Amino acid sequence: MSAKTSFDTLKAREEKVLCRTYGRYPLAVARAEGTRLYDYEGNEYLDLLAGIAVVNLGHCRPELTKVMCEQSARLVHVSNLFYQEPQLDLAERLLATCGLGKAFFCNSGAEANEAAIKLARRYQRKVRGRDAYEIVTFEGSFHGRTLGTLGATGQARFRDGFEPLPKGFLNVPWNDADALRAAVGGRTAAVLVEMVQGEGGVRPMTPEFAAVIQDVCRASGALFMVDEIQTGLGRSGRMWAFQHFGVGPDVVTVAKGLANGLPMGAMLCTDEAAKGFEPGTHATTFGGGGVVAAVAAKVLDILVADRLPEHAAEMGAYALETLGALRAKHPDKIADVRGLGLLVGVELTSSGQDVWRELFERRIVLNLTQGNVLRIAPPLVVSREDIDAYVTALDEVLTTL
Ligand SMILES: Cc1ncc(COP(=O)(O)O)c(C=O)c1O
Structure with a gap:
């Protein structure tokens, strides 16, 4: 990592030149692949946000890169x-x-x-x-x-x-x-x-x-x-x-x-x-x-x-089921679990800032809407293991906070 790309340096550069329209997460992404993001030190993050429900096929999908290159040459x-x-x-x-x-x-x-x-x-x-x-x-x-x-x-x-x-x-x-x-x-x-x-x-x-x-x-x-x-x-x-x-x-x-x-x-x-x-x-x-x-x-x-809508239905149902079980375990902390397919929210009984931060510390990326709803919108290629990693981490966080 060069001094030029350290997180603090990027943050300082941004403050000088970009309009302050975004509240940024404390992460500078150097590259991404599939369902994973990597910072400049090579740390890996599980991306359950997909660039806010955008990168549905996973990051840097080779077939798409190929089409991009071929069409841009033509x-x-x-x-x-x-x-x-x-x-x-x-x-x-x-x-x-x-x-x-x-x-x-x-x-x-x-x-x-x-x-x-x-x-x-x-x-x-x-x-x-x-x-x-x-x-x-x-x-x-x-x-x-x-x-x-x-x-x-x-x-x-x-x-x-x-x-x-x-x-x-x-x-x-x-x-x-x-x-x-x-x-x-x-x-x-x-x-x-x-x-x-x-x-x-x-x-x-x-x-x-x-x-x-x-x-x-x-x-x-x-x-x-x-x-x-x-x-x-x-x-x-x-x-x-x-x-x-x-x-x-x-x-x-x-x-x-x-x-x-x-x-x-x-x-x-x-x-x-x-x-x-x-x-x-x-x-x-x-x-x-x-x-x-x-x-x-x-x-x-x-x-x-790749039948990705069907896969999203299956993974979404799995997320709702496992998060539903977590709600039964933490009824004082989780008010509701809801969603459709791979757009799944966990409504907490109070502000979700600390929970979000603890999950982020565990290198799990998702977002918080309305102050108390943890929202995942992962790439549609997300695996059962990825969802398990989120549910396990959330369980840990809710148990300790
Ligand atoms: C339901 C819905 N409509 C419209 C928009 C606006 O899209 P864009 O940010 O690409 O302008 C969004 C973005 O989050 C959205 O979720």
Whole structure:
């Protein structure tokens, strides 16, 4: 390790040159492989966070590196003024997994949701002739950090200091059918919802509520839009989380795991909803570029070939079972264990800072949401032994703290 790469040196350099937007973990990652991170001294960490639910196939997967190198030697960027085959390969694969008709590619989750919001408004006005602009979202939701998606996000702490935000968003209580029925009406362009609120503390939707959302959307003409930015592409134990609930959204947004760590997002919609956009109405310079699209197409091939949604279902069920047993052992410290697939939360009865820190000392990386919910969102290739390592460490920590 050279003086240049010591943790303290990196920290000091960062303080000089980067905006203070991130509360960082006390770790500088030098390299990563599979489900493991390594610092500059060669210490190994078990990564149960996957770059916040992004690196679904594991870090530095050789098949993806190969596609990245080959495509970047052939063509990196020409802009969306041109026809590009990798985009089409990806769109065909993605749409086949969810039964939707059209894709729009962009560069992040927030941009995918922005595209969905803009599509809903324009579809209602220009195609349906309805003056319906309101987007209904839910308390505790998280949809991104742009001004538009902050308007949609149902957590005041993310908005603090940024007002005024764009108008036309209505936040209703989570899993509350009556409140939703009262909120949706003639002005509603769309309902935008996560099937499992991730940032909101790993709170799954109830199946009854999913059916009500679909019903009120169909009855009012609003689009049913699902934010699968975190839950999509196998993480929930199926390719898409909505597939657990027997519903059929008009719009699905995805990002995070799409290109296994390269920045990419997509808004997928029905052919009918897609009529809301025409050439020139919405665009992005980089969206769906050759390298990210080629990598994402390969990600989808591997997800299917390696049956990773099924593996995520199995590992997620195992995590819920073993953590459930831990809850029975520590009823005074664990209030709840919940999740879907490999998005699993442990709600503690009090602040989780010390527990998080003790796990980190044991070189286990996960995150803490809402101050008291330990969240794991590991690479989908995580093993039973990796989950055992987490549960054993958590048991130790809860016993000693
Ligand atoms: C459900 C959900 N929507 C939207 C976003 C925003 O995605 P991005 O950070 O790529 O803009 C996130 C990010 O955590 C998310 O979890």
